[in-house]
Amino acid sequence: MKRTRIGLWAASTLLAATALTGIAQAQELTVLCDDIGFGCLTMDPVVKRYESENPGVKVKLETVPYQSLVESLPVQLESGEGPDAAIITDLGGLSRYYLDLTPYVNAANFEKEYSQTLQWLRGSNPTSKAINGMPTTLTVNGAYVNLTLFEQAGVPVPKEGATWAEWAEATRKVAKATNTEYAMEMDRSGHRFASLAISYGAELVDDQGKPVIDKGLKDAVEQFVAWHKDGTMPMDLWGAVGGATHRELFSDFLNAKTVLYFGGSWTLSQMDKEVGDLFDWQVSPAPCGPSSCTVMPGGGALVGFKHTKQPEAVGKLIDYIAQSKNNAEIVSAAVEIPAAKSLIENGVTYPGASERTQQSLSTFIAQIPKMAPAAYRFQGWRYQRAMMNALTTRISQVLNSELEVDAALDRVKQDVELAIKAAGQ
Amino acid sequence: MTGLQKILGIRRMPWVFLLPNLLAVLFFSLLPVAINIFYSITGSDRLYPSERPFIGSGNYETLFDCTNYLDASTCSSDLFWRALRNSLVFVPIQVICMIGVALLAAVCLNREIRGRGFFRAVFFFPVMLSPVVVALTWQWILQRNGALNGILTWLGLSPVNWLVFPNTAFFWSVFVTVWAHMGFYTIILLAGLQSIPRDVYEAAKMDSATNWRVFTRITLPLLKPVLLVVFVLCVIRSVQTFDELYVLTGGGPGSATMLIVQYIYEVGFAVQPRNFGLAAAASLLLGVVLLIFTGLQLRLSRNSQHG
Numbered sequence: 001m002k003r004t005r006i007g008l009w010a011a012s013t014l015l016a017a018t019a020l021t022g023i024a025q026a027q028e029l030t031v032l033c034d035d036i037g038f039g040c041l042t043m044d045p046v047v048k049r050y051e052s053e054n055p056g057v058k059v060k061l062e063t064v065p066y067q068s069l070v071e072s073l074p075v076q077l078e079s080g081e082g083p084d085a086a087i088i089t090d091l092g093g094l095s096r097y098y099l100d101l102t103p104y105v106n107a108a109n110f111e112k113e114y115s116q117t118l119q120w121l122r123g124s125n126p127t128s129k130a131i132n133g134m135p136t137t138l139t140v141n142g143a144y145v146n147l148t149l150f151e152q153a154g155v156p157v158p159k160e161g162a163t164w165a166e167w168a169e170a171t172r173k174v175a176k177a178t179n180t181e182y183a184m185e186m187d188r189s190g191h192r193f194a195s196l197a198i199s200y201g202a203e204l205v206d207d208q209g210k211p212v213i214d215k216g217l218k219d220a221v222e223q224f225v226a227w228h229k230d231g232t233m234p235m236d237l238w239g240a241v242g243g244a245t246h247r248e249l250f251s252d253f254l255n256a257k258t259v260l261y262f263g264g265s266w267t268l269s270q271m272d273k274e275v276g277d278l279f280d281w282q283v284s285p286a287p288c289g290p291s292s293c294t295v296m297p298g299g300g301a302l303v304g305f306k307h308t309k310q311p312e313a314v315g316k317l318i319d320y321i322a323q324s325k326n327n328a329e330i331v332s333a334a335v336e337i338p339a340a341k342s343l344i345e346n347g348v349t350y351p352g353a354s355e356r357t358q359q360s361l362s363t364f365i366a367q368i369p370k371m372a373p374a375a376y377r378f379q380g381w382r383y384q385r386a387m388m389n390a391l392t393t394r395i396s397q398v399l400n401s402e403l404e405v406d407a408a409l410d411r412v413k414q415d416v417e418l419a420i421k422a423a424g425q
Numbered sequence: 426m427t428g429l430q431k432i433l434g435i436r437r438m439p440w441v442f443l444l445p446n447l448l449a450v451l452f453f454s455l456l457p458v459a460i461n462i463f464y465s466i467t468g469s470d471r472l473y474p475s476e477r478p479f480i481g482s483g484n485y486e487t488l489f490d491c492t493n494y495l496d497a498s499t500c501s502s503d504l505f506w507r508a509l510r511n512s513l514v515f516v517p518i519q520v521i522c523m524i525g526v527a528l529l530a531a532v533c534l535n536r537e538i539r540g541r542g543f544f545r546a547v548f549f550f551p552v553m554l555s556p557v558v559v560a561l562t563w564q565w566i567l568q569r570n571g572a573l574n575g576i577l578t579w580l581g582l583s584p585v586n587w588l589v590f591p592n593t594a595f596f597w598s599v600f601v602t603v604w605a606h607m608g609f610y611t612i613i614l615l616a617g618l619q620s621i622p623r624d625v626y627e628a629a630k631m632d633s634a635t636n637w638r639v640f641t642r643i644t645l646p647l648l649k650p651v652l653l654v655v656f657v658l659c660v661i662r663s664v665q666t667f668d669e670l671y672v673l674t675g676g677g678p679g680s681a682t683m684l685i686v687q688y689i690y691e692v693g694f695a696v697q698p699r700n701f702g703l704a705a706a707a708s709l710l711l712g713v714v715l716l717i718f719t720g721l722q723l724r725l726s727r728n729s730q731h732g
Contacts, residue, residue, distance in 0.1 A: 242677030
């Protein structure tokens with residue numbers, strides 16, 4: 001009896017020890033990402049290599065739709081649940097959930113490679129020095145130009161350094177000569193409008209994280225409204241839609257119904273696929289305003305979350321992906337603009353992309369050094385979305401004579417301050 | 426059960442049978458209302474109730490902070506008042522159109538016409554569509570280079586940018602929502618029409634009553650209880666209109682078609698940080714309005730039963 005008891009005790013101790021060893025050995029990390037660009041699909045080969053170099057670590061790349069990352073992930077995080085890491089795009093908005101990776105990564109390398117974009121992940125804390133993630137790729141706003149229409153009209157394409165006003169003038173001439181419906185169009189998005197506003201001298205947000213309504217913003221709004229009133233831009237996008245609704249009419253550019261379309265780098269592959277040889281097009285360098293020739297940056301980041309039970313493992317994985325060789329491999333497969341400084345400087349080859357796409361990517365990348373500090377500051381601001389929504393809502397009201405420009409700008413300030421007040425209560 | 430009856434007594438037994446439903450009402454109706462009230466008197470963008478500080482009537486004060494309630498531009502929450510005003514214009518127009526068209530369709534479908542079954546299906550078909558599909562379909566029809574302008578151009582007429590002008594956008598908002606939901610009310614009214622005894626019509630025929638007289642003196646009075654139900658359902662549905670318009674116009678041009686539910690959605694979910702408190706306060710006010718309508722309907726139906 002006694003022997004049996006001893007035997008049972010020994011067996012159970014052995015079992016428990018084995019189980020504990022197993023747990024200690026097999027670390028499983030869950031990473032949430034979509035399958036577009038720098039995502040699960042393109043990260044997979046690098047992650048597999050990481051697993052083979054680090055036996056005992058299992059990385060589960062969980063592919064979800066982009067919408068889930070935007071809508072479901074924040075709810076999971078709010079309830080203290082969710083993956084160990086994820087690729088996200090609401091960089092400042094989710095900052096309170098991020099894990100500080102500083103102890104687990106090559107901090108000096110991160111600071112060197114991502115000095116501008118790390119701030120985006122620090123949310124509303126301008127003094128923070130935390131490394132909250134690895135910025136994966138950049139997106140850049142930019143103008144797509146129909147070269148065939150320019151050629152047919154016999155109008156020279158404005159060169160680099162041309163102002164918004166010069167572009168408007170040139171595209172109007174082209175539209176008139178070729179009987180094209182509109183000269184210029186812009187996504188109904190506060191992010192896209194911010195490019196124009198900052199180039200006109202708008203600050204949008206100050207160093208203290210307070211909204212700024214200044215002459216630059218007023219000038220940009222007035223110019224934008226004037227283009228709608230004189231028919232340079234259609235009312236369909238900014239005029240016909242209300243509230244914070246995002247709307248784009250890129251199909252107008254694809255169908256040669258507009259000479260210039262101000263959208264973003266993420267539509268490149270669509271351009272490549274859908275336009276093909278129908279007409280000649282190019283991505284133009286950022287149009288200039290009185291203040292600068294800037295466009296708005298955007299992008300994603302691979303971040304770890306505070307609630308993870310394996311912060312070190314998460315940090316090491318992100319550090320591995322951030323290594324230049326691995327990062328370049330993923331960016332190259334994703335056909336996107338890198339966020340890492342060294343990759344921007346040295347260039348990335350895109351074996352799968354057409355020559356025109358490569359050229360366009362180069363143009364987009366060339367805009368990055370020209371981006372104004374205000375653009376970076378606005379991109380990393382926690383209340384950026386509140387201001388972008390206020391801008392789209394109020395500009396549409398101005399276009400429909402519901403508000404004067406000054407009243408609209410007062411409303412923008414009021415809307416953002418209400419959002420800040422509500423969040424800070 | 427008899428053991429339970431001995432313990433509780435016969436007078437308490439009905440509660441035992443009511444308990445499952447009471448629990449369902451408690452958890453799925455009363456509790457959400459209570460949570461909504463709680464959110465409306467608390468602040469911050471946090472979802473957890475424990476992380477939301479009490480701010481009392483702060484959200485209501487934000488909504489009602491106006492110099493002149495008739496002029497939305499004097500209110501700090503101007504969009505709330507614009508949306509409320511739009512809803513107050515949209516609801517009566519849409520309800521009158523909806524009931525008028527549904528009644529007309531029901532009367533037509535109640536007659537002995539060829540292909541009656543087919544037409545009934547055709548009228549009911551849009552009801553089965555997802556509101557987003559309805560909106561996207563109509564957007565495709567109404568946009569600048571859409572099907573409708575294609576037809577107008579083909580006929581040699583000038584195309585119209587339907588969704589760019591406040592008045593035409595408002596017209597199409599009413600039209601699309603009526604088109605999408607009239608089938609549901611048509612079916613209810615059709616059932617009501619078919620429950621009217623045939624002999625009443627035969628008697629009227631023998632008295633050589635005109636069709637109009639038959640309709641106004643027999644059909645309408647006998648259809649009154651059904652019409653009342655349709656009216657109330659229609660009003661409630663109309664006040665809640667959101668999805669079709671959100672996709673079709675996004676509340677535009679400007680704020681011309683922004684209704685109260687879109688305002689609640691945008692404040693609570695579309696903007697960052699999410700202002701759950703303000704959205705909860707606005708939706709509670711909407712709930713009160715709907716409660717008044719429902720009370721009115723109960724009173725009217727009681728009166729019609731007694732009168």
